[in-house]
Amino acid sequence: MDVIEIEGLTKRFGDVLAVDNVSFKVKKGEIFGFLGPNGAGKTTLLNILVTVLKPTSGTARVAGYDVLKYPLKVREKIGVVFQDITLDRELTGRENLWIHGRVYGVNTSRLKKRIDELSRFIELEKWIDVQVKKYSGGMMRRLEIARALIHNPEILFLDEPTLGLDPQTRVHVWDYIKRLRREHGITVFLTTHYMDEAEKLCDRVAIIDHGKIISMGKPEDLTRQIDREIVYVRVDEADGFKVEKMFKALGENGFVEGFRMLEDKTLRFLVDDASKAIPKIFEVLQGFKVRIREVKYSKPTLEDVFLQLTGKSLREYEAGFVEHVRLYHRRR
Amino acid sequence: MFRFREALISVYVMWYRQVKRFVRARSRLIGSIAQPLFWMLFFGLGFSSALSFQEARSFGLGYMSFLIPGIVMMAVFFTSFTAGISVIWDKEFGFLKEVLVAPASRSLLIFGRALGDSTVAALQGFIVLVVAYFLTPTLLLDGIPIFTLTVxxxxxTFTCLGIALASKVRSIEGFHLLTTFIAMPTLFLSGAFFPVETMPEWMKILAFINPLTYSVDAARKILTNIGFFSLPLNLMVLLGxxxxxxxxxxWIFEKTTVE
Structure with missing residues (x-):
């Protein structure tokens, strides 16, 4: 059964097409991820699905209801965690959950039970009566997830759930999301610009750039499209002239396609067979007396898929001013 | 479909949040009382000794007694107007954004919030009045119930005005512009610092369309028994x-979107 059905959805802000004729479906119990760089239109799309933004054209049905015609019905069925922390920091965790529950029409006795249950689920029982401003970023995120679950929604929407969190906390948050699906059969729709998040957490991923879905499928199927291996070589050389000559020589040795210099002086090669390619790469580089600092190779990741499809790296998108402000707030 | 119980809960919960926040944030309380106190002490006492001007004397009032109802209302006005405007941040980056996706009436939620902010503003007004009473014990306190209503x-009024204006503004610059172009004139044209009757004619017209004028006049009538309009007129205008x-x-909040 499809719990989210999007057909030809478009959102225009003046001249800017934020979401460009997007169509897709999400099945019940799926963890579905929208992967794309900042400004790709992920949040705009999510805002439309959770009924706080109206689309310019196209239709969106969430939990069986059209978002334009029955926004209240949709809101009853969904839980949302926005990109920015939307907790009241002056209030305690319990008060935040309580207010939310009451607004959602959960009755008092049931609400009390639910708060106890959920604070245990997110392992914040000891903190639940402490003011939220004393929480860490990860704790706030967990509390927000608990809040979004209070009214037993069918679908959980998460906008960049682990933005600005440290690696350990991110893994922790992923575990909660996976458990939700496993134990409660909740459908999860999330946006992210972290390829590892999409890869490790999502059943299916839609890669979005400039408001358009450019590829969609299971992460392993998407990466399988690239029938190659990736070799990374970190070198000491930064002299532009020498690098150019080096590139030329590499090209003459058959590394024509898909090699490039990444930040931190790392060369990235797309090769058919890493075990054969690495000695060859060494040979060429040694001819230039370049010192090799580090070599690694891997199967293609979603990052490579994105690179292949758009010619750009996910990381190459500069975080805009708003993102910086966001991160600053998060880190406080 | 209108469900009365749910409606009441929405209003109550939002009211509860604002009041709870106020109780928690003691620094805010001190800040909001310090400002009117400085006005009373430094501006009020300074002015009343420098010139006890004609109008104040003809009222049979010292300038302090004349000023204090104005300062109390100033405190209420600033607190409520700022609270209303702060809905911008709360809606774009805060708690209120989350409330936008709740299956409840937005009008009722924002009304609850406005009631909460008003309660807080009214409480602050009362605290200022208590402080003022120590400075000027001649204030009349028998009209406190009507005073409460006025406050x-x-x-x-001003929380809702703030909310309405806030929904048209999306930046910090806009926030400052509102303070400069709405808050300051509203205050100066309210008769809080000087009487409306001695204003130039053109200024009087502005004062008459300013709701705060009627608040200040009502407060002055209640606390010192001197006023320009009649008390029922003041209350009618404020109710309106x-x-x-x-x-x-x-209405504006009901159809609000997040961008």
Whole structure:
């Protein structure tokens, strides 16, 4: 059964097409991820699905209801965690959950039970009566997830759930999301610009750039499209002239396609067979007396898929001013 | 479909949040009382000794007694107007954004919030009045019930005005512009610092369309028994402005979107 059905959805802000004729479906119990760089239109799309933004054209049905015609019905069925922390920091965790529950029409006795249950689920029982401003970023995120679950929604929407969190906390948050699906059969729709998040957490991923879905499928199927291996070589050389000559020589040795210099002086090669390619790469580089600092190779990741499809790296998108402000707030 | 119980809960919960926040944030309380106190002490006492001007004397009032109802209303006005405007941040980056996806009436939620902010503003007004009473014990306190009503209507009017204006503004610059172009003139044209009757004619017209003028006049009438308009007129105008601005704020918030 499809719990989210999007057909030809478009959102225009003046001249800017934020979401460009997007169509897709999400099945019940799926963890579905929208992967794309900042400004790709992920949040705009999510805002439309959770009924706080109206689309310019196209239709969106969430939990069986059209978002334009029955926004209240949709809101009853969904839980949302926005990109920015939307907790009241002056209030305690319990008060935040309580207010939310009451607004959602959960009755008092049931609400009390639910708060106890959920604070245990997110392992914040000891903190639940402490003011939220004393929480860490990860704790706030967990509390927000608990809040979004209070009214037993069918679908959980998460906008960049682990933005600005440290690696350990991110893994922790992923575990909660996976458990939700496993134990409660909740459908999860999330946006992210972290390829590892999409890869490790999502059943299916839609890669979005400039408001358009450019590829969609299971992460392993998407990466399988690239029938190659990736070799990374970190070198000491930064002299532009020498690098150019080096590139030329590499090209003459058959590394024509898909090699490039990444930040931190790392060369990235797309090769058919890493075990054969690495000695060859060494040979060429040694001819230039370049010192090799580090070599690694891997199967293609979603990052490579994105690179292949758009010619750009996910990381190459500069975080805009708003993102910086966001991160600053998060880190406080 | 209108469900009365759910409606009451929405209003109550939002009210509860604002009041709880106020109780928690003691620094805010101190800050909001310090400002009117400085006005009374430094401006009020300074002015009343420098010139006890004609109008004040002809009222049979010292300048302090003349000023204090104005300062109390100033405190209520600033607190409620700022609270209303702060809805911008709360809606774009805060708690209120989350409330936008709740299956409840947005008008009722924002009305609850406005009631909460008004309660807080009214409480602050009362605290200022208590402090003022120590400075000027000649204030009349028998009209406190009507005074409470006046303070509350004033607070609700300006909270809702703030909310309505805030929904048209998306930047910090806009926030400052509102303070400069709405808050300051409203205060100066309210008769809080000097009487309306001695204003130039053109200024009087502005004062007459300013709801705060009626709040200040009502407070002055109640606390010192001297006023320009009659008390029922003041209250009628305030009731009208409260209804109008509450309706506008609820209407604008109902169709708000996040961008």
């Amino acid at each position: 509350f209507l004033t607070a609700l 402005s409260t209804l109008i601005f509450t309706f506008i704020a609820a």
